Amino acid sequence: xxxxxxxxxxxxxxxxxxxxxxxxxxxxxxxxxxxxxxxxxxxxxxxxxxxxxxxxxxxxxxxxxxxxxxxxxxxxxxxxxxxxxxxxxxxxxxxxxxxxxxxxxxxxxxxxxxxxxxxxxxxxxxxxxxxxxxxxxxxxxxxxxxxxxxxxxxxxxxxxxxxxxxxxxxxxxxxxxxxxxxxxxxxxxxxxxxxxxxxxxxxxxxxxxxxxxxxxxxxxxxxxxxxxxxxxxxxxxxxxxxxxxxxxxxxxxxxxxxxxxxxxxxxxxxxxxxxxxxxxxxxxxxxxxxxxxxxxxxxxxxxxxxxxxxxxx
Numbered sequence: 360x361x362x363x364x365x366x367x368x369x370x371x372x373x374x375x376x377x378x379x380x381x382x383x384x385x386x387x388x389x390x391x392x393x394x395x396x397x398x399x400x401x402x403x404x405x406x407x408x409x410x411x412x413x414x415x416x417x418x419x420x421x422x423x424x425x426x427x428x429x430x431x432x433x434x435x436x437x438x439x440x441x442x443x444x445x446x447x448x449x450x451x452x453x454x455x456x457x458x459x460x461x462x463x464x465x466x467x468x469x470x471x472x473x474x475x476x477x478x479x480x481x482x483x484x485x486x487x488x489x490x491x492x493x494x495x496x497x498x499x500x501x502x503x504x505x506x507x508x509x510x511x512x513x514x515x516x517x518x519x520x521x522x523x524x525x526x527x528x529x530x531x532x533x534x535x536x537x538x539x540x541x542x543x544x545x546x547x548x549x550x551x552x553x554x555x556x557x558x559x560x561x562x563x564x565x566x567x568x569x570x571x572x573x574x575x576x577x578x579x580x581x582x583x584x585x586x587x588x589x590x591x592x593x594x595x596x597x598x599x600x601x602x603x604x605x606x607x608x609x610x611x612x613x614x615x616x617x618x619x620x621x622x623x624x625x626x627x628x629x630x631x632x633x634x635x636x637x638x639x640x641x642x643x644x645x646x647x648x649x650x651x652x653x654x655x656x657x658x659x660x661x662x663x664x665x666x667x668x669x670x671x672x
Contacts, residue, residue, distance in 0.1 A: 399486035402515075406485065406505050408477045413504040414515070415648045416530065420497045425453025430530040431646060432468075432476050439473040441466050442567060442646055443534040457556055457563045462534065465567050472533070479526045482518040488650065502648050513650070551670040553578050555643065557620075557630075558665040562655050566620055568643040571609045573622050577642055578668055580604055586666040588628060596633035598656050600664070602626050610638045617649035630664070632657040 446455035
């Protein structure tokens with residue numbers, strides 16, 4: 360009998376030790392031989408840090424107390440940028456729309472801030488897309504893109520849950536600091552800021568506009584009256600439509616990426632969902648993942664796009 364009690368006690372002790380080990384912060388995906396996981400790629404090994412061009416974090420709850428949160432880190436024209444958008448619908452169901460936006464902003468990152476971002480995604484795993492915001496749940500859904508990426512590998516997973524938590528805290532800190540800086544600037548010069556967006560059906564995207572005379576003139580035109588454009592597919596890489604007004608051009612040779620808002624010959628507006636190289640004027644870029652862009656703008660013969668401009672107070 361005593362021998363049986365000793366054996367039982369030993370088994371209980373072993374189970375407790377195993378449970379304690381399980382409480383450590385484990386890797387989210389085990390790395391297999393050859394430095395890859397399940398056919399994926401490791402950031403910092405298979406993907407060079409300097410080649411990262413875009414990273415998206417999206418979290419959404421469409422149930423009671425609905426909310427939507429997006430963070431985006433991206434490289435553009437030699438600059439490193441951070442975009443954030445928060446939508447909340449307290450005591451109500453979702454999905455949230457642009458009318459529920461409580462915080463939004465874009466800021467250029469310092470070298471140290473971009474380095475901190477790359478250190479957080481380092482050793483993460485990028486695999487072929489398996490999930491999206493449309494498939495249910497609240498996320499977060501994570502996507503990472505890099506130079507010469509052709510879309511086979513897209514879905515990102517942090518090295519550990521602890522690192523993911525640090526990333527979320529880093530994003531909240533950046534968003535909070537951006538809001539403080541914006542409020543300070545408004546107190547000094549009281550200059551309203553335009554928030555440009557486009558709606559297609561029930562989907563709405565904000566647009567980060569370029570700093571050129573073409574984008575400025577576009578904002579002026581749409582501010583006076585909302586713009587509705589019927590757009591048809593061209594070349595299986597863009598949707599294009601005619602503008603009811605002329606805009607100044609600032610053409611340069613551009614290789615487009617999904618989400619680019621392009622002015623062509625001063626009177627046609629296009630939204631790209633794939634690559635093309637030509638002399639264009641970039642007006643801005645939709646704040647959406649390539650998957651979202653292709654879902655909304657690709658594969659349809661014709662769409663109706665409604666462009667709006669709202670000014671902050």
